Amino acid sequence: MIYEPLFKLERTGVQIHYYTGKGKYNPVHWHSAIELIYVLNGNGSIMIDGKEYLVVAGDFVVLDSNQMHEVKAANASMTVVIHFSRNSMKNYVSDIEKYRFFCTREKLKKEQLEAYLKICEMLKGLPPMYVMHPIGYRLKSQAIAMEVFFELLNHFATREEHVQTSERNTILERLGEVTEYIELHYKEQISLEEIASHFYLSREYFSRFFKQNMGVNFLRYVNQVRLMHIYRDICNTQKGILEIAEENGFTNYKLFNRMFHEIYGCSPRDVRKK
DSSP: OOBOOOTTHHHHSEEEEEEESSOEEEEEEBOSSEEEEEEEEEEEEEEETTEEEEEETTOEEEEOTTOOEEEEEEEEEEEEEEEEOHHHHTTTOTTGGGEEEOBOGGGOOGGGHHHHHHHHHHHHTHHHHHHHOOTTHHHHHHHHHHHHHHHHHHHSEEEOSOOOOHHHHHHHHHHHHHHHHHHHHTTSOOOHHHHHHHTTOOHHHHHHHHHHHHSSOHHHHHHHHHHHHHHHHHHHOOSOHHHHHHHTTOOOHHHHHHHHHHHHSSOHHHHHHO
């Protein structure tokens, strides 16, 4: 599922995920939450609206709601991801919809550095909480996350008086239908003509619409989804690699090996050995 609904998020307003082990990759996706990605060990890159940002140990990146992004963290062995619900944050900031969030180390302004480093120190406190599990660790973790959000709001958010979202929401709704269809059928040989016809669109219009809004062409995106599932199957089953590739819809083995190495930085056999 490339569109992330994050259902549990609305219960608390903050959702914290801890990822350990190398191999994290997510094709282009989006969600309604504001997202912070913090790399504790290793390095990776995040493609945001078509531009790549490198992230090394100790860095964090902040993405706004419904912002297209692709996460390549195959070389990161510990990552913390925090999602903040805009709906829940309205309880504290009534006009939160007017604020746009964004932060990467390479785009830092001089006056933002102190706040950036302060947030880094706060984030360092989350993994020990998760590992040690003291009584009420979730309470403390939520408190740290909320303090981080306060700093983000005051130092890494810009206010827009006129927020136009209806057209964008319509586009995202259509893209959500398309990516859901791909997730259901990626094991099959989906042609551009077939999916365009399914949504009653011409091949040319669908191809242009998809590339313009997803930042990647349709066929490459489908292969990225396949690779994400293939990686998981290599790690979690004993099936042969070529068998796994075929089961997940990848029949061009030369392209499979090239894209796998491009995304994960190693061969499928290297992953199986590890």
